[in-house]
Amino acid sequence: MIGSTRALRVYCYGQACDMRRGFDSLFGLVRSELGRDPLSGDMFVFVSRNRQRAKVLLWDGTGLCLYAKRLESGRFARIWSEPGGEAVELTMSELSLFLEGSEMVGKVRLSPQEFELPDLHSRDSHERIAYGEFGEHQRLRQPEADRCSP
Numbered sequence: 069m070i071g072s073t074r075a076l077r078v079y080c081y082g083q084a085c086d087m088r089r090g091f092d093s094l095f096g097l098v099r100s101e102l103g104r105d106p107l108s109g110d111m112f113v114f115v116s117r118n119r120q121r122a123k124v125l126l127w128d129g130t131g132l133c134l135y136a137k138r139l140e141s142g143r144f145a146r147i148w149s150e151p152g153g154e155a156v157e158l159t160m161s162e163l164s165l166f167l168e169g170s171e172m173v174g175k176v177r178l179s180p181q182e183f184e185l186p187d188l189h190s191r192d193s194h195e196r197i198a199y200g201e202f203g204e205h206q207r208l209r210q211p212e213a214d215r216c217s218p
Contacts, residue, residue, distance in 0.1 A: 077110040078158040080147045084117035091132050094125045102155050106132070111163065119143035122167065142169045 079102055089097070094114060098106040106112065112125045122144050124135040145166055147156045158166065 076160060078113060078160065078163045079104060079110060080113040080115070080156040080158060082148045082154045082156060084119075084148070085114035085123075087114075087116045087121045087123065087136075089114070089123075091125070091134055094123065094134070095132065098125065113147075113158070113163065113166070115144050115147060119146060124163075124167075137167055139169050144169060145171050 079098075081097060081102065085094075085097070094112070095106045097114070098104050098112050102112065104110065104112070106125065107127045109127055109129070114123045114125070116122070120143055121136065121138045123137075124133075126133045126135070147158075147166070
């Protein structure tokens with residue numbers, strides 16, 4: 069498996085790709101078709117029409133890496149719904165399953181939704197944090213003058 073100690077985003081090209089393409093051609097597809105920066109450190113997955121071959125393009129900080137895999141039996145999951153479809157985003161766990169030949173990738177969500185931190189700079193967030201230990205019923209009973217403003 070392609071390893072990394074940091075969180076990576078994985079984007080799958082939304083249609084079949086010619087596996088004769090190399091670094092520069094796939095770099096161009098990422099820029100023009102996916103609208104992404106190939107030098108961002110994200111991974112970009114491309115699959116052949118017969119779904120027996122796949123390539124992953126990755127910038128590792130020193131140069132472009134191109135990983136290729138050919139399945140000896142079975143096929144990679146069909147990650148596009150229609151010709152010319154949009155890119156599909158996978159998690160690292162889903163990429164691992166995809167490269168192992170799992171048919172479930174792209175059909176159902178296999179990983180939980182990405183966790184997002186709330187905006188801690190808004191006034192509403194400060195109030196929720198300040199009164200979070202009391203619960204709603206005690207917050208309503210507390211006189212307005214006793215409340216401290218953030």
